[in-house]
Amino acid sequence: xxxxxxxxxxxxxxxxxxxxxxxxxxxxxxxxxxxxxxxxxxxxxxxxxxxxxxxxxxxxxxxxxxxxxxxxxxxxxxxxxxxxxxxxxxxxxxxxxxxxxxxxxxxxxxxxxxxxxxxxxxxxxxxxxxxxxxxxxxxxxxxxxxxxxxxxxxxxxxxxxxxxxxxxxxxxxxxxxxxxxxxxxxxxxxxxxxxxxxxxxxxxxxxxxxxxxxxxxxxxxxxxxxxxxxxxxxxxxxxxxxxxxxxxxxxxxxxxxxxxxxxxxxxxxxxxxxxxxxxxxxxxxxxxxxxxxxxxxxxxxxxxx
Amino acid sequence: xxxxxxxxxxxxxxxxxxxxxxxxxxxxxxxxxxxxxxxxxxxxxxxxxxxxxxxxxxxxxxxxxxxxxxxxxxxxxxxxxxxxxxxxxxxxxxxxxxxxxxxxxxxxxxxxxxxxxxxxxxxxxxxxxxxxxxxxxxxxxxxxxxxxxxxxxxxxxxxxxxxxxxxxxxxxxxxxxxxxxxxxxxxxxxxxxxxxxxxxxxxxxxxxxxxxxxxxxxxxxxxxxxxxxxxxxxxxxxxxxxxxxxxxxxxxxxxxxxxxxxxxxxxxxxxxxxxxxxxxxxxxxxxxxxxxxxxxxxxxxxxxxxxxxxxxxxxxxxxxxxxxxxxxxxxxxxxxxxxxxxxxxxxxxxxxxxxxxxxxxxxxxxxxxxxxxxxxxxxxxxxxxxxxxxxxxxxxxxxxxxxxxxxxxxxxxxxxxxxxxxxxxxxxxxxxxxxxxxxxxxxxxxxxxxxxxxxxxxxxxxxxxxxxxxxxxxxxxxxxxxxxxxxxxxxxxxxxxxxxxxxxxxxxxxxxxxxxxxxxxxxxxxxxxxxxxxxxxxxxxxxxxxxxxxxxxxxxxxxxxxxxxxxxxxxxxxxxxxxxxxxxxxxxxxxxxxxxxxxxxxxxxxxxxxxxxxxxxxxxxxxxxxxxxxxxxxxxxxxxxxxxxxxxxxxxxxxxxxxxxxxxxx
Numbered sequence: 024x025x026x027x028x029x030x031x032x033x034x035x036x037x038x039x040x041x042x043x044x045x046x047x048x049x050x051x052x053x054x055x056x057x058x059x060x061x062x063x064x065x066x067x068x069x070x071x072x073x074x075x076x077x078x079x080x081x082x083x084x085x086x087x088x089x090x091x092x093x094x095x096x097x098x099x100x101x102x103x104x105x106x107x108x109x110x111x112x113x114x115x116x117x118x119x120x121x122x123x124x125x126x127x128x129x130x131x132x133x134x135x136x137x138x139x140x141x142x143x144x145x146x147x148x149x150x151x152x153x154x155x156x157x158x159x160x161x162x163x164x165x166x167x168x169x170x171x172x173x174x175x176x177x178x179x180x181x182x183x184x185x186x187x188x189x190x191x192x193x194x195x196x197x198x199x200x201x202x203x204x205x206x207x208x209x210x211x212x213x214x215x216x217x218x219x220x221x222x223x224x225x226x227x228x229x230x231x232x233x234x235x236x237x238x239x240x241x242x243x244x245x246x247x248x249x250x251x252x253x254x255x256x257x258x259x260x261x262x263x264x265x266x267x268x269x270x271x272x273x274x275x276x277x278x279x280x281x282x283x284x285x286x287x288x289x290x291x292x293x294x295x296x297x298x299x300x301x302x303x304x305x306x307x308x309x310x311x312x313x314x315x316x317x318x319x320x321x322x323x324x325x326x327x328x
Numbered sequence: 329x330x331x332x333x334x335x336x337x338x339x340x341x342x343x344x345x346x347x348x349x350x351x352x353x354x355x356x357x358x359x360x361x362x363x364x365x366x367x368x369x370x371x372x373x374x375x376x377x378x379x380x381x382x383x384x385x386x387x388x389x390x391x392x393x394x395x396x397x398x399x400x401x402x403x404x405x406x407x408x409x410x411x412x413x414x415x416x417x418x419x420x421x422x423x424x425x426x427x428x429x430x431x432x433x434x435x436x437x438x439x440x441x442x443x444x445x446x447x448x449x450x451x452x453x454x455x456x457x458x459x460x461x462x463x464x465x466x467x468x469x470x471x472x473x474x475x476x477x478x479x480x481x482x483x484x485x486x487x488x489x490x491x492x493x494x495x496x497x498x499x500x501x502x503x504x505x506x507x508x509x510x511x512x513x514x515x516x517x518x519x520x521x522x523x524x525x526x527x528x529x530x531x532x533x534x535x536x537x538x539x540x541x542x543x544x545x546x547x548x549x550x551x552x553x554x555x556x557x558x559x560x561x562x563x564x565x566x567x568x569x570x571x572x573x574x575x576x577x578x579x580x581x582x583x584x585x586x587x588x589x590x591x592x593x594x595x596x597x598x599x600x601x602x603x604x605x606x607x608x609x610x611x612x613x614x615x616x617x618x619x620x621x622x623x624x625x626x627x628x629x630x631x632x633x634x635x636x637x638x639x640x641x642x643x644x645x646x647x648x649x650x651x652x653x654x655x656x657x658x659x660x661x662x663x664x665x666x667x668x669x670x671x672x673x674x675x676x677x678x679x680x681x682x683x684x685x686x687x688x689x690x691x692x693x694x695x696x697x698x699x700x701x702x703x704x705x706x707x708x709x710x711x712x713x714x715x716x717x718x719x720x721x722x723x724x725x726x727x728x729x730x731x732x733x734x735x736x737x738x739x740x741x742x743x744x745x746x747x748x749x750x751x752x753x754x755x756x757x758x759x760x761x762x763x764x765x766x767x768x769x770x771x772x773x774x775x776x777x778x779x780x781x782x783x784x785x786x787x788x789x790x791x792x793x794x795x796x797x798x799x800x801x802x803x804x805x806x807x808x809x810x811x812x813x814x815x816x817x818x819x820x821x822x823x824x825x826x827x828x829x830x831x832x833x834x835x836x837x838x839x840x841x842x843x844x845x846x847x848x849x850x851x852x853x854x855x856x857x858x859x860x861x862x863x864x865x866x867x868x869x870x871x872x873x874x875x876x877x878x879x880x881x882x883x884x885x886x887x888x889x890x891x892x893x894x895x896x897x898x899x900x901x902x903x904x905x906x907x908x909x910x911x912x913x914x915x916x917x918x919x920x921x922x923x924x925x926x927x928x929x930x931x932x933x934x935x936x937x938x939x940x941x942x943x944x945x946x947x948x949x950x951x952x953x954x955x956x957x958x959x960x961x962x963x964x965x966x967x968x969x970x971x972x973x974x975x976x977x978x979x980x981x982x983x984x985x986x987x988x989x990x991x992x993x994x
Contacts (some may be wrong), residue, residue: 030366030405035869039873048805076884079883081886082886082890083886083889084891085888085889086890086892086893088711089710096881097877097878098870098874101870101871101874101876102870103876117516118865118866118869120850120857120859120860120862121865122861122862122863122866123858123859123860123861124745125744125747125764126740126859127729129729130866132730133731136730136775139775140778140783141782143778143779143784144783146783146784147894147895147907148905151784151906152907154779155907155911155912157912158771158775158912158913159772159915159916161771162769162916165764165765165768166764169761173747173757173760173761176747177757179860181856182859183857186858191851236894239884239886240881240884240886243881266990286978302915303915304915304919307915307919312720318758321754323758325754
């Protein structure tokens with residue numbers, strides 16, 4: 024395997040930095056759209072940046088002493104940024120050789136694990152309720168993502184995300200990839216923590232659940248991590264399942280990918296704006312149905328469609 | 329030193345240790361230290377034996393021969409045996425060190441029935457792993473089963489422990505019977521109990537009498553899978569693990585159930601020719617998948633910390649069996665993938681020994697200090713038992729396969745092998761997806777344990793200390809091993825690879841060609857790299873990025889203040905406002921309620937005349953007893969407590985005696 028250390032490090036940093044910088048922007052645009060659907064004026068698009076700046080400067084109130092609890096928010100956002108280096112953005116994923124789609128699935132879960140551990144460590148019963156719901160939702164959503172990614176792996180004959188992207192770009196749309204991409208889109212709604220699946224936070228019900236005891240800089244990092252995660256999963260969706268057109272020129276492909284991801288996120292925002300929250304058992308049975316239906320994608324892939 | 333004398337020394341030291349700890353068993357701690365010293369010294373020859381096994385292999389030699397039976401105690405150590413010996417040795421040392429203090433909290437039961445039996449158990453395990461002869465294999469196997477049975481029923485006065493022991497005894501002996509039948513069938517074919525002869529016999533039988541050959545394989549599958557804890561035969565496991573002393577639970581999960589896997593590998597990779605292995609591979613993989621799904625989901629529903637871990641062992645053994653099945657099935661058609669799958673199975677076995685022993689010791693440490701195994705009643709122990717909490721957290725995350733801990737490396741290999749094999753045979757892809765889902769369920773239950781035991785608030789305020797160093801040290805060491813083997817999976821892989829090669833006598837591609845990678849593991853099939861996992865690189869990226877984010881967090885210059893938990897303004901004791909372990913995942917648990925059915929078996933009833941005859945109480949004992957009672961009752965009426973009456977009796981008696989004497993004399 025021949026790879027240039029400098030290029031890998033540069034691309035990895037580029038991916039992480041892009042996600043870090045652009046995630047609040049995407050969130051701002053989504054909020055604006057949501058407001059428009061509600062016939063409100065809505066906050067300015069730069070509002071998420073202002074929120075972060077304000078939160079970072081506020082007092083840091085902690086209910087649990089100790090280093091373990093203190094570093095959790097940075098580790099969570101760090102895990103999401105690692106995920107960003109495993110996802111193709113305009114080019115093969117920079118750390119694609121170090122982690123294939125199975126690693127990608129586990130790293131996606133890892134950021135959720137860190138959030139749940141923080142919730143449990145904050146000792147609030149509301150956080151426990153939130154953490155327990157988050158885990159159930161994860162159990163329901165991850166299989167859908169897994170089926171979608173494995174469908175790609177079957178088509179490409181490789182478990183590497185870059186290989187799946189290149190195969191799809193070269194061979195054009197197929198039925199199985201379309202079904203798998205649609206399943207991943209449905210999974211994105213919950214991965215982004217959006218209505219109707221914002222059940223772990225459920226502000227009106229358990230007051231932020233997982234994050235009830237987080238404030239100031241800690242809350243800023245967790246919010247940032249959530250926004251970054253929705254952007255990364257959207258990028259994964261568009262790069263693996265809608266990689267056309269492809270120019271082979273990094274800046275062009277990158278901008279194209281970001282635009283496509285933004286469109287996907289706007290779709291997510293629309294669903295978010297027009298839906299009420301589901302109960303957790305309804306969400307589980309919904310995603311169970313999606314997972315079983317998405318097996319059709321796998322079946323199509325196996326018979327070569 | 330010759331291998332023969334190394335093995336001799338090893339067994340002799342364990343025997344001397346057993347005797348010595350029996351002599352001093354009145355003093356609990358001293359007996360423990362004596363056993364520990366014995367195991368530690370026995371480590372030296374064992375380690376040399378393992379090194380010899382890995383480097384050049386210990387050629388076969390006879391210790392004892394029974395020519396009339398066609399049996400001889402032939403001993404050899406190949407890399408596969410050496411790998412299992414190494415795992416057993418590590419777990420043995422950790423478990424004995426842990427037990428030194430742990431065993432002091434049993435009041436009613438003496439350690440005379442713990443340390444000596446445990447050391448004999450280790451010796452028997454070594455015997456199982458090195459012998460090349462089926463008859464002596466069975467002898468050692470039986471010795472191992474019996475000693476472990478006595479360790480399970482250690483608590484004499486606990487009915488649960490006795491019941492679990494009986495179940496273990498009955499089920500494992502039924503399994504041993506299956507193995508005995510299979511070995512006898514092989515012996516009838518070849519006239520010898522030797523492993524190589526059995527291999528030839530199996531080859532001949534598959535051609536001449538395929539039905540018998542497959543019957544032999546089925547019997548061996550049942551026999552070994554029972555010991556390994558594969559459902560449904562593994563039903564003994566969730567009862568036996570929780571009731572054994574925690575050090576022994578660690579050994580049961582870390583070493584004993586692994587021997588079932590050892591047997592399966594020897595049979596289905598060694599005895600069975602690759603050409604006819606596909607069907608059996610699918611059977612093993614399906615059994616493993618069933619086990620891993622049911623084990624994980626049932627563990628999710630448990631509220632007893634050790635019982636939960638026992639079900640989790642069933643689940644993890646399921647992973648190993650799944651990989652083993654995929655490996656066996658791929659032997660003929662895709663030998664490169666067979667290497668990946670078998671390496672995944674063996675690596676997961678090594679990893680599972682590390683984290684599950686660590687977790688059982690952690691659960692034992694909590695039990696030792698608080699006397700509780702009920703997750704609903706525990707809580708908030710993080711700051712009181714930091715070493716236990718930290719190592720249990722690491723072990724739990726490793727169990728759940730969170731990168732970069734060791735459980736992830738092996739689960740990654742297993743799932744990749746399933747998915748890649750699935751490109752040809754879609755069934756394996758479905759099994760791989762089930763395994764992925766089960767690892768999420770695993771994550772769910774370990775988070776429940778962590779949340780319930782170490783985080784959260786205690787219902788009764790437990791004011792406890794950390795466990796003594798001798799109990800904390802093995803936990804921390806095993807947790808450290810979980811991190812080390814996770815970050816540098818190429819190190820254990822270097823031991824696993826020769827074991828894979830040794831497991832398949834028919835020849836298999838060298839593991840180095842398939843599983844390469846300088847920084848981690850990469851899978852190369854037909855010259856193309858199809859999957860990769862480089863933990864060091866990903867971990868380094870994560871650390872660098874997290875550090876940058878940490879800098880970002882500190883940029884605002886926020887001041888830190890500690891505050892109490894906010895319960896909506898109400899001031900409650902934190903022990904009252906808490907989320908109990910049994911409340912976790914309720915909707916999900918309700919959905920899977922029927923996944924582990926309970927059979928309630930009734931003892932057979934004899935026909936009533938027989939039953940009446942057997943009830944000797946009613947026709948023999950009770951009538952006699954009642955008669956005696958009546959007689960003594962009427963006798964007691966004479967004892968009225970008035971001296972005059974007694975005097976009257978004496979006078980009457982004297983008159984009667986005098987009368988008798990006169991009659992006799994006259």
